Structures are given as C-alpha cells and as structure tokens.
Amino acid sequence: MSSPLYNKIVARKCQTSIYWAVKDEIRYRAETGKYIIRGFGYSGKLPDFDDLLLIPVHGLGTPSPIDQYRERVDTSVVIGKGMVKRPLRLSTPIMIGAMSYGATSREFKLACAKAVNIVGTATNTGEGGQVVEKQSDGSIRWLEFEYTKPNGYLIVQFASGRWGVSLEYLLNSDAIEIKYGQGAKPGFGGHLLGEKVVDEIAYTRGIPKGTDCLSPARHLDIRSLDDLRKVIKILRDIVGYEKPIGIKIGPGNVYKEVYAATQCDIDFIAVDGKYGGTGASPQHAIQGLGLPTLACIPAAVRALKDAGVREEVALIALGGFRDGVDAAKALALGADAVALASAIMIAAGCMMCGQCSTGKCPAGICTQDPELRKRIGGGKGIDEATKWIANYMKAVTKEVAQLAAACGHRSVREFNKEDLRAITVEAAAIAGVKLAGLEDYVLPQWRWF
Amino acid sequence: MPSLEIDATGLGLVEVNQKVRKAVKKGMRVIIKNAKHVDGLLAGLIKGEVEVEGDVGDYTAMLIGMREQKEEGLSGPRIVIHGNAGNYLADGAWAGEVVVEGDVGYGAAIYAYGGTVVIHGSAGDALGQLLKGATVIVRGDVGDVVGLYMVGGTIIVVGDAGEKIGDWMIRGEIFIGGSYKSLGSNVKERALSPEDKKRLKMLLSKYGIEADIGKFRKIVPMTSRPFYGKS
Numbered sequence: 001m002s003s004p005l006y007n008k009i010v011a012r013k014c015q016t017s018i019y020w021a022v023k024d025e026i027r028y029r030a031e032t033g034k035y036i037i038r039g040f041g042y043s044g045k046l047p048d049f050d051d052l053l054l055i056p057v058h059g060l061g062t063p064s065p066i067d068q069y070r071e072r073v074d075t076s077v078v079i080g081k082g083m084v085k086r087p088l089r090l091s092t093p094i095m096i097g098a099m100s101y102g103a104t105s106r107e108f109k110l111a112c113a114k115a116v117n118i119v120g121t122a123t124n125t126g127e128g129g130q131v132v133e134k135q136s137d138g139s140i141r142w143l144e145f146e147y148t149k150p151n152g153y154l155i156v157q158f159a160s161g162r163w164g165v166s167l168e169y170l171l172n173s174d175a176i177e178i179k180y181g182q183g184a185k186p187g188f189g190g191h192l193l194g195e196k197v198v199d200e201i202a203y204t205r206g207i208p209k210g211t212d213c214l215s216p217a218r219h220l221d222i223r224s225l226d227d228l229r230k231v232i233k234i235l236r237d238i239v240g241y242e243k244p245i246g247i248k249i250g251p252g253n254v255y256k257e258v259y260a261a262t263q264c265d266i267d268f269i270a271v272d273g274k275y276g277g278t279g280a281s282p283q284h285a286i287q288g289l290g291l292p293t294l295a296c297i298p299a300a301v302r303a304l305k306d307a308g309v310r311e312e313v314a315l316i317a318l319g320g321f322r323d324g325v326d327a328a329k330a331l332a333l334g335a336d337a338v339a340l341a342s343a344i345m346i347a348a349g350c351m352m353c354g355q356c357s358t359g360k361c362p363a364g365i366c367t368q369d370p371e372l373r374k375r376i377g378g379g380k381g382i383d384e385a386t387k388w389i390a391n392y393m394k395a396v397t398k399e400v401a402q403l404a405a406a407c408g409h410r411s412v413r414e415f416n417k418e419d420l421r422a423i424t425v426e427a428a429a430i431a432g433v434k435l436a437g438l439e440d441y442v443l444p445q446w447r448w449f
Numbered sequence: 450m451p452s453l454e455i456d457a458t459g460l461g462l463v464e465v466n467q468k469v470r471k472a473v474k475k476g477m478r479v480i481i482k483n484a485k486h487v488d489g490l491l492a493g494l495i496k497g498e499v500e501v502e503g504d505v506g507d508y509t510a511m512l513i514g515m516r517e518q519k520e521e522g523l524s525g526p527r528i529v530i531h532g533n534a535g536n537y538l539a540d541g542a543w544a545g546e547v548v549v550e551g552d553v554g555y556g557a558a559i560y561a562y563g564g565t566v567v568i569h570g571s572a573g574d575a576l577g578q579l580l581k582g583a584t585v586i587v588r589g590d591v592g593d594v595v596g597l598y599m600v601g602g603t604i605i606v607v608g609d610a611g612e613k614i615g616d617w618m619i620r621g622e623i624f625i626g627g628s629y630k631s632l633g634s635n636v637k638e639r640a641l642s643p644e645d646k647k648r649l650k651m652l653l654s655k656y657g658i659e660a661d662i663g664k665f666r667k668i669v670p671m672t673s674r675p676f677y678g679k680s
Contacts, residue, residue, distance in 0.1 A: 138517060140516065140517060162541055162579070165512075166541075167512050167513075168517070169516075170512075191676075194673075206516070206582065207600050208601065208620065212673075212674055214619075216598065220560065221508075221536075227536075230507060230508055234462070234511055237492060238493035238512060
C-alpha cells in the first residue's frame with residue numbers, strides 16, 4: 001500500500017473499468033434527476049457492415065468481373081412492381097430516408113427534394129407533414145412534392161400522430177409509408193418540442209404555434225392486422241390505386257412483423273436498423289432498444305420469402321449507411337434499396353455536434369431559428385445544400401455500381417449473399433453469411449434460408 | 450337537386466365510392482342502401498350531400514373534406530347516416546358534417562382536424578383521441594379515454610363518460626353534461642363561462658338536441674406541456 005506505484009495501479013484499473021466512459025452521464029443524472037435526450041443514433045460497437053466484406057470475382061471458375069470504366073452497370077430499381085399504376089422507377093438504389101419537417105428545417109427538406117430530382121431517386125417527408133406554401137388566393141403549393149419533379153419521387157409518411165395528413169397531402173405524393181417504428185427509438189413514437197413548432201411548422205401540422213407534438217407509440221386507429229388491411233385498402237382507393245403503399249418498422253421482431261405486414265397487401269417494407277438516427281430521443285432508447293441493421297435485413301428477407309412475396313414486395317433497408325460499401329453489402333444481404341438519413345445530413349453540412357434536439361443546429365438543418373436556417377449550404381443557401389446532397393448520392397451510387405462490377409454483376413439487382421463473407425463469427429451467425437476462410441456457414445440453419 | 454340511389458349489395462369499396470364521387474361531381478344528391486359491409490365508405494369525399502339508410506362499417510367518412518376548405522371556411526361534404534356506424538367514424542376529417550342517428554363504435558373522430566361530427570346515440574371508447582380541431586357532439590353516453598392527447602377542437606357529451614376522460618389533453622375542450630367515472634391525467638374541471646354556455650346552447654340547438662346547459666362542466670388541460678420540459 002505504501003508503494004508509490006499503488007495509486008497508479010488502482011487509477012489505471014479504474015480508468016479501464018466499464019464505468020469510466022459513462023461517469024459523466026451518471027453524474028448528469030445525479031445532478032439533474034433527468035435522463036439524457038439527444039440526437040443521432042447508437043453510439044458503440046455492434047456487429048455492423050464493417051464485419052462483412054464483398055468478394056470480387058476473376059473469371060477463373062467464377063463469373064468475370066465487369067469492366068467498370070467501360071461497361072455499364074444498371075443501377076435502376078423499381079419499388080411497387082406488383083399492382084400499382086405508377087411504381088417508383090429509381091435510377092439508383094440509394095434513397096433519402098424519413099426526416100420530419102419540424103425536426104429539420106424547410107431549407108433542408110427542400111434541398112433533399114431538389115437533390116432527388118437531380119439524382120432520380122426518392123425522398124421521404126417523415127412524420128411532420130410536407131413543406132407547403134399558402135398562396136394569396138387561398139390555395140396551397142405542395143412544395144416538397146413539386147421540387148422532386150420531374151425525375152424524383154416523394155414518399156409521404158402516415159404516422160401515428162397524423163401531423164398534416166390530409167387528402168391533398170396524400171394526393172401530392174408518389175408513395176405512402178405507414179410508419180410503425182424507427183431505428184433510433186422503436187416503440188417510442190415521435191416527439192417534437194413546442195419550441196420547434198414555429199409559425200411554418202404549426203401551419204404544416206395544422207396546430208397552434210408552440211404546441212408539443214407527440215406521435216403516440218402506436219396508431220390510435222389501427223389496432224389489428226385487420227384494421228391495417230382496411231386502412232391500406234382505403235388509402236389505395238383514395239389515391240386511385242396509383243401509388244405504392246408500404247410499412248416502416250423499427251428493429252424489433254423483424255421476421256414476425258414483416259411477415260404480418262405482407263398479409264396486408266403492401267408494396268414495400270422499410271426496416272430501420274439500430275444505427276438509425278433521430279432528431280431527439282431518450283438516450284436509453286437509442287442505446288438499449290432494437291437490433292443491429294445487419295440482423296434485420298436477413299430476417300426481413302426470410303419473412304418475404306416465407307410469405308411468397310419476395311419478388312413483389314420491395315425491401316428498403318435503413319440504419320447506419322455511410323457509403324456505397326455499406327449499401328452494396330445491404331443489397332447483397334437482400335435489400336432492394338437503402339435509405340440514408342444521417343449521412344444525408346452530414347452531406348448537407350451537419351457537423352455532428354449532437355444538438356439536434358435543442359434546435360440550435362449550427363448548420364441550419366435541425367433548427368427552426370430563422371438566423372441559423374440561413375446557414376444551410378454553408379451559408380450559400382438551398383441550392384448549395386442540394387448540390388452537396390446530390391453529389392454525395394451520385395458518388396455513393398458510383399461506388400455501388402463499381403462494387404457490383406467487381407463482383408461480376410451487370411445490375412445492382414444481381415447482388416446476393418454469395419458476394420459476401422463475414423470476418424467475425426458473430427456477423428456470420430447473425431447475418432447468415434459464410435465465414436471468411438471457413439467458406440461455410442457457422443450455423444447450419446442458414447443453409448436452408 | 451337530382452339524386453342517385455345506390456344499392457351497395459354485392460358491391461365493394463371501389464365500386465361504391467366511385468359511384469358516389471361521380472354522382473357528386475355531377476351535383477347529384479346520393480342515397481346509399483345496404484352498405485354495412487363496406488369499410489371506408491365515403492372516404493376522401495370532398496363535397497356533396499349523401500344519406501345512408503341503415504348501418505355503416507368501419508372507417509366511414511375517413512379523411513373527408515380538404516385542408517383548403519377548413520382554412521377558407523368553405524363547406525365540405527354533408528353525410529347523414531340513418532343507422533349505426535362502426536369503428537373510426539370520420540377518422541382524420543378536415544371539413545364537412547357527419548350526422549349519425551344511431552350509435553357509433555370505437556374511436557369516432559379520431560385525429561380529426563375539422564368539420565362537425567354529431568352522434569345522436571352513444572359512442573364507444575376513444576372518441577376524439579388526438580383531436581386537432583373538429584367539433585364532436587354526442588347526445589348519449591361515451592366510453593373510456595375520450596379526448597386522449599387532444600391538441601384542439603371541442604367535444605360535447607350530453608350523457609355520461611367512462612374512465613380517464615381527457616387523458617393527457619394538451620389543448621382543446623370537453624363539455625360533459627352527465628357524470629364520468631374518472632378524470633384523465635393533466636386535466637381539470639372548470640365551470641362554464643357565459644360565452645361557453647351560449648356556444649353550447651347554439652351548437653346543441655342546431656342539431657335539435659335538448660339538454661340542461663346548467664348541468665354541463667368543462668374539462669380542460671392543466672398544462673399545455675404535460676410531457677416535455679421535464680425529461
């Protein structure tokens with residue numbers, strides 16, 4: 001005890017204990033009596049796309065690689081190929097995920113809409129209604145929808161709070177997504193603090209300025225699968241059987257819920273994994289609820305196959321996609337498209353300060369403060385942010401195409417699980433991918449899926 | 450006004466709603482019979498006068514009216530149901546008038562932004578949950594958890610209510626003429642102001658409902674921020 005090394009030894013042991021990294025959080029709770037609310041998504045290390053690698057081919061008993069500089073790889077994807085008159089014909093499997101108007105600014109939402117027009121893909125309103133503009137004659141311009149045209153698409157969300165959901169909202173859309181959950185806070189519904197409900201947001205959501213917006217944890221008017229079937233049928237009737245209708249779920253009982261959703265006449269299912277982000281969520285929900293994206297995609301694919309709708313119902317994967325490598329791996333696991341949200345915000349200038357829930361976003365993205373909103377696009381405005389988002393999506397699309405070529409595919413739709421190897425036993429077991437070196441599944445069950 | 454009679458026997462949602470929309474577009478008044486099996490009857494209707502003879506199914510008059518009609522004070526469709534209605538009547542409505550002569554099931558006027566829903570019988574649980582601006586009048590009794598998460602609008606119940614009336618209300622008002630089993634969280638009872646009495650009398654008499662205004666009490670939120678600002 002008297003040795004001068006003693007203090008060093010015990011201090012070092014403390015610093016490597018599991019408590020060291022969270023001692024400030026413990027003190028925060030102790031001093032305030034509050035839990036932590038923050039933006040963005042899961043922080044930590046779970047099995048993720050870095051645990052998988054793509055396998056190139058050389059034409060020696062394997063397919064030949066495609067010459068990526070000379071030969072074209074088809075990146076097009078169709079969502080809603082079953083029964084609707086106007087499916088989404090995307091030029092890329094890269095989409096923009098749901099981020100609500102309210103959590104994010106008008107400028108950011110419009111930049112996303114303009115960017116998908118440039119790229120030829122789809123964006124999503126999120127649960128806060130659509131960016132609109134009231135005209136002097138009393139009519140409403142559905143700006144977010146308008147800005148995606150002629151090449152892009154707008155998916156509108158039909159979530160448990162129904163903020164801004166009207167007949168016109170549904171008609172001024174290209175697809176409808178019934179939101180059941182999201183990756184960052186599955187089972188928690190949605191939240192927008194009254195501080196962010198400024199005049200424009202209040203108008204869009206159809207409520208008085210400053211009203212806290214709570215989207216309940218469940219739909220108040222859809223309490224069973226039978227109800228869901230009825231609602232989907234009614235929505236199809238309202239929009240003239242033209243648009244794809246799908247469901248979005250968080251990373252819970254993915255197999256069971258995807259299978260159930262397929263019994264309700266859907267065109268797509270969006271599954272948001274644990275790395276999915278948010279504007280504001282209790283930290284314990286972000287950290288403690290849900291499964292990694294890597295585990296969600298194979299479970300969803302199995303459910304679609306078991307339900308016999310693998311070809312008709314598109315699978316959109318969300319939750320933690322950073323680049324074309326992640327996206328290509330998700331496609332190889334079975335996703336038809338991937339939707340990015342946090343990465344889109346970063347592309348638009350987000351500095352990851354984590355202040356999303358406070359409304360003090362210094363990049364003009366997660367704020368309703370008129371002065372801060374002027375900072376969108378680095379202070380250069382919506383068109384600059386549009387350019388950044390479109391550039392990013394184009395680059396990611398090129399990455400996916402080049403990786404497909406190296407795997408011997410002429411279309412991104414040809415990606416499959418044989419293109420992947422896991423470099424950890426955990427990832428191999430969770431994702432049902434062959435283990436590198438072993439060249440076989442670590443769990444025999446995966447052979448049958 | 451010319452009228453069209455639709456016998457919905459053997460017809461599905463698409464056929465009935467298409468016939469109604471076409472007729473209304475031509476300025477015709479519509480009478481529908483035998484439509485109890487059609488869930489979503491008249492969903493998305495934006496104008497016209499429709500009467501339904503007999504009972505109707507779930508989600509009748511869902512998403513009726515337009516946002517512009519509410520904002521500009523224009524009238525939406527007028528729907529009269531001479532019978533009972535199933536669950537989720539006038540779900541998410543924005544404008545118009547729905548009158549039900551009988552009883553209604555669970556969740557009437559849920560999420561409704563605007564318009565008026567009048568129920569001459571009784572209503573089940575969950576009436577007016579997350580109501581955002583519509584006016585809902587019930588001549589009879591209502592079930593449990595009426596007005597949950599309301600952010601606007603008015604609910605008037607002439608009869609009795611069940612458990613947790615006005616649970617977690619944020620904005621809006623509930624008038625009750627009878628008794629209730631329990632108050633929800635974040636709500637308090639208040640006496641009616643002379644202005645409230647005048648408005649109540651006007652609304653009830655408009656729909657031929659006789660009631661002793663002196664017996665009514667008003668239920669309002671205790672605070673407009675029951676959830677946030679105290680994580």
